[in-house]
Amino acid sequence: MDDNSKLRELRAVLDTYRGIPGSLITVLQKAQGIYGYLPQDVLGLVAAELDIPPARVFGVATFYTQFRFRPVGKYFIELCKGTACHVNGADTIARTITETLGIADGETTADGLFSLKCVACLGCCSLSPVMMVNGETYGSLTPAKVRDILSQKRKEAQDNA
Amino acid sequence: MLEIKVGQGSCGISAGAGKVYDALQSALAEQKIDANLSVTGCIGMCFLEPIVDVYADGSLTRLVRVTPKDVPAIADFLRTGDASAVASLVIADEDSAFLSKQTRIALRNCGVIDPESLADAAAHGGYAALRKAVTEMTPEQVIDVIKVSGLAGRGGAGFPTWFKWNAARQSAGSEKYLICNADEGDPGAFMDRAVIEGDPHALIEGMLIGAYAIGAKEAIVYVRAEYPLAIRRLEKAIADAKAAGYIGDNIFGTDFSCEFRIKAGAGAFVCGEETALIESLEGQRGMPRLKPPFPAQSGYWHKPSNINNVETFANVAWIINNGGEAFAAMGTDDSKGTKVFALTGKIKRGGLVEIPMGKTLRDVVFDIGGGMRADKAFKGVQLGGPSGGCVPRELIDTVIDYKKLSATGAIMGSGGMVIMDESTCMVRMAKFFLEFTTKESCGKCVACRIGTKRLLEILTRICDGEGREGDIELLEDLCARIKENALCGLGQTAPNPVLTTIRYFRDEYEAHIRDKRCPAGECTALVRYAIDPDKCRGCSLCSRKCPVGAISGEIGKPFVIDSALCIRCGQCAEVCKFGAVRKG
Ligand SMILES: Cc1cc2nc3c(=O)[nH]c(=O)nc-3n(C[C@H](O)[C@H](O)[C@H](O)COP(=O)(O)O)c2cc1C
Numbered sequence: 001m002d003d004n005s006k007l008r009e010l011r012a013v014l015d016t017y018r019g020i021p022g023s024l025i026t027v028l029q030k031a032q033g034i035y036g037y038l039p040q041d042v043l044g045l046v047a048a049e050l051d052i053p054p055a056r057v058f059g060v061a062t063f064y065t066q067f068r069f070r071p072v073g074k075y076f077i078e079l080c081k082g083t084a085c086h087v088n089g090a091d092t093i094a095r096t097i098t099e100t101l102g103i104a105d106g107e108t109t110a111d112g113l114f115s116l117k118c119v120a121c122l123g124c125c126s127l128s129p130v131m132m133v134n135g136e137t138y139g140s141l142t143p144a145k146v147r148d149i150l151s152q153k154r155k156e157a158q159d160n161a
Numbered sequence: 162m163l164e165i166k167v168g169q170g171s172c173g174i175s176a177g178a179g180k181v182y183d184a185l186q187s188a189l190a191e192q193k194i195d196a197n198l199s200v201t202g203c204i205g206m207c208f209l210e211p212i213v214d215v216y217a218d219g220s221l222t223r224l225v226r227v228t229p230k231d232v233p234a235i236a237d238f239l240r241t242g243d244a245s246a247v248a249s250l251v252i253a254d255e256d257s258a259f260l261s262k263q264t265r266i267a268l269r270n271c272g273v274i275d276p277e278s279l280a281d282a283a284a285h286g287g288y289a290a291l292r293k294a295v296t297e298m299t300p301e302q303v304i305d306v307i308k309v310s311g312l313a314g315r316g317g318a319g320f321p322t323w324f325k326w327n328a329a330r331q332s333a334g335s336e337k338y339l340i341c342n343a344d345e346g347d348p349g350a351f352m353d354r355a356v357i358e359g360d361p362h363a364l365i366e367g368m369l370i371g372a373y374a375i376g377a378k379e380a381i382v383y384v385r386a387e388y389p390l391a392i393r394r395l396e397k398a399i400a401d402a403k404a405a406g407y408i409g410d411n412i413f414g415t416d417f418s419c420e421f422r423i424k425a426g427a428g429a430f431v432c433g434e435e436t437a438l439i440e441s442l443e444g445q446r447g448m449p450r451l452k453p454p455f456p457a458q459s460g461y462w463h464k465p466s467n468i469n470n471v472e473t474f475a476n477v478a479w480i481i482n483n484g485g486e487a488f489a490a491m492g493t494d495d496s497k498g499t500k501v502f503a504l505t506g507k508i509k510r511g512g513l514v515e516i517p518m519g520k521t522l523r524d525v526v527f528d529i530g531g532g533m534r535a536d537k538a539f540k541g542v543q544l545g546g547p548s549g550g551c552v553p554r555e556l557i558d559t560v561i562d563y564k565k566l567s568a569t570g571a572i573m574g575s576g577g578m579v580i581m582d583e584s585t586c587m588v589r590m591a592k593f594f595l596e597f598t599t600k601e602s603c604g605k606c607v608a609c610r611i612g613t614k615r616l617l618e619i620l621t622r623i624c625d626g627e628g629r630e631g632d633i634e635l636l637e638d639l640c641a642r643i644k645e646n647a648l649c650g651l652g653q654t655a656p657n658p659v660l661t662t663i664r665y666f667r668d669e670y671e672a673h674i675r676d677k678r679c680p681a682g683e684c685t686a687l688v689r690y691a692i693d694p695d696k697c698r699g700c701s702l703c704s705r706k707c708p709v710g711a712i713s714g715e716i717g718k719p720f721v722i723d724s725a726l727c728i729r730c731g732q733c734a735e736v737c738k739f740g741a742v743r744k745g
């Protein structure tokens with residue numbers, strides 16, 4: 001989608017919600033759905049269009065973990081750090097990802113291929129430790145399994161290129 | 162007619178149920194097998210997913226841990242009726258007992274009905290209780306039945322549901338709201354997700370009955386954003402219920418009208434706290450309000466509002482249908498009915514367990530859950546997540562009841578039950594929860610914002626081998642002050658994981674502080690790796706793997722680890738084929 005059609009879509013969202021009090025979070029969710037993240041000028045536009053002070057829009061956006069302010073990589077890894085995953089070794093899995101890709105929580109690889117985000121519970125606790133890559137869940141992880149999944153993704157990206 | 166149901170909750174799908182479903186669908190079409198293939202929610206036996214249920218003339222054959230490779234054998238079974246083709250997939254008797262030992266009320270239809278079919282829900286009694294409530298009962302009578310049932314809030318605090326409903330009903334004003342808390346923030350719990358994904362109409366029906374009782378014209382479900390499948394199924398269920406006239410104007414031809422909508426959360430644990438949830442619903446940062454006034458007086462848009470948990474609502478229709486007495490007949494003097502737990506951690510059979518109050522923790526962990534997964538000693542149960550505590554092995558016979566569990570220092574909580582064995586370090590467990598609460602503290606009050614941070618710093622230094630004499634007392638003192646001064650439940654309960662681990666596992670704290678030793682072998686800074694010369698074959702694999710060159714030796718002879726160089730990454734132990742690397 002090009003910038004113009006994204007903007008058109010965002011304006012349609014703003015038109016729908018402008019008159020409905022309490023819709024800021026919903027609007028931000030939809031904006032992130034369109035852009036993949038929340039660029040600074042989008043936050044500014046939302047503030048102006050909904051007539052909410054920019055500081056408040058920014059305050060709400062930074063409060064919730066769902067919102068991000070930088071684009072994410074092609075493969076978005078969400079690693080569960082919930083209680084069940086903790087007990088079953090999520091820290092070892094985190095270390096493996098960091099060693100393999102050279103990124104820590106919240107970072108993206110230089111080639112823009114992978115981003116890592118640690119989250120609290122994906123609701124699949126009986127398969128712990130668990131991670132999600134672009135919405136697909138991988139359970140009962142071991143360091144070896146994680147390394148396999150990551151190299152498989154890397155290969156997939158190379159084949160597509 | 163053959164009926165085939167594939168369990169497709171989030172857990173089943175993660176285990177590969179979608180692929181099994183697709184493979185079955187093509188096999189049925191290719192081989193022209195006359196069978197009705199459908200989807201169902203999570204039956205709670207997550208350790209056996211993917212699960213395929215085959216009903217032939219009403220009798221059930223349950224196939225477990227099914228993969229697409231098993232589909233040809235299943236197709237043979239469907240065509241011939243000869244179960245020997247799938248003998249290796251049929252559920253074992255001891256695993257069946259996981260279900261047969263439960264009493265399912267909130268989960269009555271989960272894993273049984275198709276969650277995307279209103280007709281299926283109706284065939285299982287859906288919306289009969291709503292009809293009865295709005296056409297045959299006054300709102301006061303509904304509240305009375307709930308009072309008799311003894312139903313208490315399943316979201317954690319265990320407050321009597323009828324009391325809240327009554328307070329909201331009594332509040333002045335005609336604009337009132339009924340809200341469902343589906344934020345399910347306890348990391349390690351998934352009861353509410355399973356209810357919404359498996360039986361969304363039970364939630365909608367319970368909420369509509371609640372709305373009728375308090376006099377609300379709008380019902381809102383606040384669902385956490387991490388549950389996309391639950392949101393999707395609930396959206397469909399709401400649309401279907403609306404089309405059938407269960408939602409909207411003049412429900413069942415009466416003058417009761419109620420609208421219904423979903424609001425997706427955006428990821429903040431504190432939004433599970435009811436006043437923070439209301440702030441979030443209004444599009445603000447989810448920061449709690451001071452109570453009183455309580456939501457029943459001044460809630461959403463400062464109108465009287467009632468907030469209940471998903472499981473609380475999921476019990477309501479059953480109570481209206483069966484009577485308050487039937488519900489109150491289960492449980493103890495203090496706690497009535499059943500409770501759903503999400504059993505996870507080092508347990509052999511992990512999943513959802515619904516049992517009558519009054520059973521013991523032992524019943525759940527050992528009788529139903531089958532004990533520990535590996536051959537390790539059971540250490541304790543964590544209940545109530547970041548607001549709860551750890552109950553040790555010695556108290557495994559504690560009865561499941563609000564008061565009895567609180568007496569241990571833990572809480573009933575919303576149902577998270579994480580099992581720990583001897584390889585779990587309790588200091589690190591406390592640190593884990595404080596990392597969570599520090600991150601999730603909204604920052605409004607000092608006690609929570611700064612207090613949890615200080616707790617975390619002390620716990621971190623203990624785990625790093627830098628604990629000092631007096632740290633335990635310092636933790637206890639700080640905990641008492643945070644409990645006393647925090648604004649909302651998050652801060653007031655954040656010390657619980659620290660206090661209960663000190664109370665029951667003080668020796669582990671002392672070992673970390675005094676002997677610089679982690680008895681469970683989990684705290685990396687305190688762990689030492691060594692090579693057992695009797696087991697080492699001198700293959701050099703570990704020394705080649707070691708990222709810092711800390712392992713040396715001669716091929717064919719035992720290698721040694723220089724512990725001054727070792728960074729304790731554990732890769733040597735992971736790669737050794739002879740189990741020669743010891744951790745201690
Ligand atoms: C920090 C915090 C988090 C909470 N999280 C939840 C939650 O995720 N789900 C829930 O139902 N209740 C949660 N509660 C409890 C709610 O504030 C509230 O008591 C509950 O939703 C009322 O419903 P009930 O009476 O049916 O239990 C939380 C409370 C606190 C203090």
Ligand code: FES
Nearest residue numbers: 080082085122125
């Ligand atoms: S704790 Fe990791 S999925 Fe729940």
